[in-house]
Amino acid sequence: MKWWGWGVDGVAFNPDNKPKFPGFVQEKVGIDIYHTTSEPRFEDLDVPASQLPEDLRATLVAALSEEQVVTEDLERVVHAYGKGVRDLVRVRRGELGRVPDAILYPRDEDQVVAIVEAAVAADAVLIPFGGGSNIVGALEAEPGEQRTVLSIDMGLLNKVLEIDENSGLARIQAGALGPDLEEQLGRRGWTLGHFPDSFNHSTLGGWIATRSSGMQSDKYGDIADITRGLRMVTPAGEVVALRPLPATSSGPSVREMILGSEGRLGIITEATVAIHRVPEVREIQAYFFPSYAQGLACMQAIAFSDAAPSVARVSDHRETAFTLATSKESKGVSNLVTKALMTYLKQRRWDLSKLCLSFIGFEGSAQHVRYEKAQVNRIVSEHGGIGVGKGPGVLYDQKKFDTPYIRDFLLDRGAVADVSETATPWSSTQQVYDAVIAAAENAMAEQGVAGYIMAHLSHSYHSGACQYFTFAIADDSDEAIDKYDAVKRAVQQAFVDNNGTVSHHHGVGEEHSPWMEQDISPAGVGIQRSLFGAVDPGRNFNPGKIIHDGQPGISSNSKQPAATDEG
């Protein structure tokens, strides 16, 4: 990953073949995409020196090797933060926070045990690092941390170790990135089916540590469902070894305690996950709805029906407009079809400014896909929607992992953008949507900035769904991130005030921790606190994440570590 932004060098968002995009951005956020700042230069950073004590270095080098204990500045800066927009802004500004003193690259579980033992003996802080794509502040040390800070990069643990073809299970090392593991599984005809937006730059261990969810979770489940067996090195240097079981009633689920633990209970080294045969047919169909309310009602009806699509997604009219503006120029037949469609919808008295685009995915045998599609088409039709074929779905599939690049593009042009998502019961989907849009727009007005917010529903369950919000403000001043943060806070508060959770699949980190008591109740936080305190009494494992008594993270380095964290 770039030290200052998303993804790899040389890949970026390209507006050139999207003729409607400049006008859209100008109109909605008021920025000129042709007015850009220069790329940040690493030489301009003032990187604090590593404070790795010599005896700890010697212990670590003896247990690993010289090359696996890295203290060079670029690596340390890359591991200082995740990739939330707050992180991007800080690093561009040269506000590096408490940069880790060393990055450790274990080759196997024994080396992880050795690292844990050395770190705890030296009272150092250990922060696990997978792909580094976290956007909720889970990867940074507490600002005032006085102890040695070690980042443990799991990147060398990237193998699919074993496939149990009779059970549909694969044992995979925690550091395997999405494309790595899908490639290794795909060679033998299998897929994990877990495709979060961050897929290219996130790891199995990271997904587990944050309770991730992929785009096809309606079929494959969230990572909590997918993860059957687990291995984790505890602060005591012991290995929790949970065998892959389809279900068990052996007390409170230790598996579900490790899921979402964000490094606070130990270092996840491998997991045994449910895998599926690559389906015979995989299809994404596009639909339009005349309003978001009808789209929401339709997704709920599908969830209650006998149909079980792999993806059920609908964008609000704001995001639909954005998607149409970022589409490549339509040409020839496709252009004619689009124009004909719009004419047809106008004739049916659709208000095209309220148009909502939906994608619904189908997987299985050809017969099964036909059967499911027929059911979904009927339900869509009952809710006033209209099918527009596979074309847009193919487009969606191609560019689904590219969205995060837009943040850097916008940052280069003076706009701060990021995402936040929640899940609610179905009865609250419209309510939370309305409240979040109002809260964000209100916060933008209060901050005196132009901005835009848009949303989609992206994961359906029997009793509720996830809605995903993207918002941007136009501000290139030094206060930009504070203003952005005020909007983000308003969004999060609207979530929990309207029956939503603080996060559906990004995790808590430091950024969402202030809402935890409102989300799971003070006594619920008390139980998490009890667990963390008892398993990691020295607060050596990613302290301050999930439970943190401060204010939501902002750009300032002036914050103190939350001394009352463990209460």
Next chain:
Amino acid sequence: MKWWGWGVDGVAFNPDNKPKFPGFVQEKVGIDIYHTTSEPRFEDLDVPASQLPEDLRATLVAALSEEQVVTEDLERVVHAYGKGVRDLVRVRRGELGRVPDAILYPRDEDQVVAIVEAAVAADAVLIPFGGGSNIVGALEAEPGEQRTVLSIDMGLLNKVLEIDENSGLARIQAGALGPDLEEQLGRRGWTLGHFPDSFNHSTLGGWIATRSSGMQSDKYGDIADITRGLRMVTPAGEVVALRPLPATSSGPSVREMILGSEGRLGIITEATVAIHRVPEVREIQAYFFPSYAQGLACMQAIAFSDAAPSVARVSDHRETAFTLATSKESKGVSNLVTKALMTYLKQRRWDLSKLCLSFIGFEGSAQHVRYEKAQVNRIVSEHGGIGVGKGPGVLYDQKKFDTPYIRDFLLDRGAVADVSETATPWSSTQQVYDAVIAAAENAMAEQGVAGYIMAHLSHSYHSGACQYFTFAIADDSDEAIDKYDAVKRAVQQAFVDNNGTVSHHHGVGEEHSPWMEQDISPAGVGIQRSLFGAVDPGRNFNPGKIIHDGQPGISSNSKQPAATDEG
């Protein structure tokens, strides 16, 4: 429930219309069903006096009422144990263990808080009691417990409080029995779809506390999937209030810590659960397979297919023989059909002594049921099975909750019988089955008793399944329960030695606790221990359950409480 056996007075297993049953039992276990012992008499019991301190009684009566604080002997004996066969034998023998000093019947959550505060202040032990159907020793106080023991019976908290029709969610009090809540939901066209064998005599709170699973879990999920929101009173007298969310990434799942906690973390007062519209069509189809191996392979193929039946169950040849022997006398046409079928199977060279009966359930619209059935029929056929229609399925549906009554019937006639179940990956289903049968038969031979063991596969998941074993030994001596226990221990050890969990849905209690380190690893047990110790430092909440360092429970009262329980 009867103080000495399963279910309500006046209901018992009736062999009179099952002409093959006496011969079957005589042949397999060597007992004469017409030779019966007399029903135990309550007057013969020597019930130790309640040791409820007067000041604690006064506090409890002030917080509740006189009628809600019960110290009479019959109630105390009913609440002393669950209904495992070990419990039935002990209570019939008059071995009552550490009988609770009082039974408390709270009317609402505030009264539960008052009870918890009074109990913790008095350093009493609190044991939650739902339907009392537990079979793993989760309801009894530790034998040498010196402190006051209070059983908190949740029976008055039995209401469906609220139905959210748009979300498919119902808020239900923890003490609601299966029939109570299904009746209240059914009136409005909904079902929970959770039907464990104990359905008539177990409660929502009990299901949650033990991670229960119902017969239709393939469609409706285990109770862990069904439970979305929860309320629990902690040892500190605080209320954990988890809102009903379809999914969340708010740290380690507190919901999944309460699920399976068996009273060790607090008292569950209510849950918000996923409910479903009563389906248009519900059908159980019966099939025969020529061998259990083919039946297992078929169930696995169904789990990997696009089909999603609500039930997928196959019995081994031993259980099939038992089922045929307990069938009511066939008459007229049905008798002719059965005979014709057996002739047909013989012609196809099936070994009828290896015949395996399977039930597969379908739910949904008529069209959906047709579609699913066509797929399943094809897969059954590919695995050498044959469909035999709905008839046996209707029978299965009618008598599915009656099986536990057979234990009392057999006990009256000198045979000790009970059940145990495990879950493994699909690749281990045959292996664990073979190992369990061999281990049980070997243990019976070692104990010098005649016995019988039989099994079925009852819950399918993508990556594995649950198999459920029923076993009986013929012994009416004082050592009967010790011999039974030797068999049970052999079964449990075969589970964990062959990639199985210690329990799929009965829980751990005291009886399964010795296998916990083998099941979830010593470090995994360490995490549970940390959690219990931190949340309940005084060991007031059902101590000794789940984590217990003694030997598996046997009939003796000589055991001491496990002093090192909390390590």
